[in-house]
Amino acid sequence: MKKSITLYFLCVMALNSSCQKQNPMTIEQVETALITTERHDLNRVEPPNWWIGFKNTSLQLLIHHPEISKTHPEISYAGVSIKQVHKANSPNYLFIDLEISKNTKPGTFNIIFKQENHEDLVYTYTLKSREQPAEDYVGFNSSDAVYLITPDRFSNGDPSNDIHETLLEKTIDRSNNYARHGGDIQGITNHLDYIQDLGFTAIWPCPLLMNDMSQGSYHGYAMTDFYLIDPRFGTLENYLELSSKMSKKGMKLIMDHVANHCGVEHWWMKDLPFKDWINHQDIFEKSEKDQDVKNPIITSHRRTTNQDQYASEIDKKAMNEGWFVSAMPDLNQRNPFMAKYTIQNSIWWIETAKLSGIRQDTYPYPDKNFMSTWAGEIMNEYPNFSIVGEEWTTNPLLIAYWQQGHQNKDGYNSNLKSPMDFAMQDQIVKGLNNDESFSTGLIEIYKGLANDFAYAKPEDLMVFVDNHDMSRIFTQLKGDVANTKAALSYLLMLPRIPQIYYGTEILMHDFDHPGDHGLIRSDFPGGWEGDSANAFTTEGLTDAQKDMQIYLKKILNYRKTSKAIHEGKTIHFAPEDGVYALFRVLEEETVVHIINKNENGIQLNTQRFDEMGLKGKTLKNIINEQQFDWPESLFLQEKGSIILSTKTD
Incomplete structure (x- = not known):
């Protein structure tokens, strides 16, 4: 009673003060202002904020807090209403469906979690105005050239963030190809001029989100928090600064996403909300009890089951429901809450960082109907956006299946603009390595391009000669500089979106152990203080490395202005x-x-x-x-x- 009387007098005082102003507040606005004193009583609310003005006016909040399912959430904010509250199998979760009307104003409001015999819990939530129209999120196309970077190995712009004692992997060891080396977001930002001067118009960094794994966390593909930048790469502010500076230079930022899996140390793995949040969860829970998670069911990697009209159900499940590797639990996108979570996470990052594109990892491994919905939801909100999906196959028929607009026999529409062209990559290498004859050699490259009739829009495919998962092109072509130049120049002439891996411009290689992932992702010379060579300034480079750098720079910068190459x-x-x-x-x-x-x-x-x-x-x-x-x-x-x-x- 005392609390209500106090609130009443505060409302009256605020309203009287408001009336003396030119634009007085309504009683409802005064009440809202009084009750939205910032409070965050809960462990986790995701997405952490949202925006007004989306076509899709629904929002689903994931709430994680001890015994939160025993509470009753309430919201009092004009335009925002609770449509439904879902309890999970774990008592520590609630999923709240909100409706945000078209007329809702930006602002903050309290979600009050009422509970019997205990003080109410309060979480202050923010709805923001969108800073730019949806149409201004312009994706990449065949006029762009993409520079792919493994951030940990490119440049250490801020040595102070190298080690975080609260995280599982606590060391920096540049002599170990599978340890962290210290490269970060600031290192990329510091060298934007170098990347742009080379002639690149877009940057695709491998994942930058939290990977709090005990080892091998440098690569970024085992996320343990989908809303947090890994502090060893920097902060959200560092990431937004990178995006902003790139935008001012007319460059595009592509974010690497993973919808298929997370890291085994992800925060929710210790308290899974539903019994089907991940695939083969019953085995994981048993393993956890036995303190043994070494033998999960691994995917069969039989990716053709996505297209195969004769595929058995057991083979389909073996492909789509198996874990990618033992350290990466397979997310179950058939769970509607997981599906909504993943879609909202992607939209949150697009809006927060003003992205130009998403590269989706392991595209054929999740549930393919979900992937169509995921891509469709994004493209519905951002009609000029771009998504590129990884399908590692040398069969053009399988690549074509995943591209939007392809007339698939089963009626499947992926909503995916840009599959990755692994087939052309394979043909380029074979064509240059193999001896010339009627059926081998350059004819293989010719036939690779001749397969373009299979694609709905071949110019929207992303093509490359190497990447972070395969030997460097200089290694694949057996150290032949002339062939390496031929591969790269041909790549940049194709009706495609070209992607080049960092260091290709200075003939980086993995001759000692071809295909070794740690060696493929070697440190870029000059990215660390004290390096004996510096590719950013050319100091210490060999004549061959300098020549390749100049060669690529000339082609890339010519390509920028060539309408004939673009279209x-x-x-x-x-x-x-x-x-x-x-x-x-x-x-x-x-x-x-x-x-x-x-x-x-x-x-x-x-x-x-x-x-x-x-x-x-x-x-x-x-x-x-x-x-x-x-x-x-x-x-x-x-x-x-x-x-x-x-x-x-």
């Missing part, structure tokens, strides 16, 4: 005598890419290419900048590739 018609000619020619054409611009695998010089009869209309035109070699009139015969002096353009100014 032009593609014409290629079947390889003959160890030579393969590709043309990109748009209006008055023609780009010519020629790969020559002959060790010695060869005379190329250009009359075969007369349909390209280059007779009488002047072309420029974009690497050495020499100009010449298109000849009837072109002498290719050495093995490798050349790029010519009718843009000579």
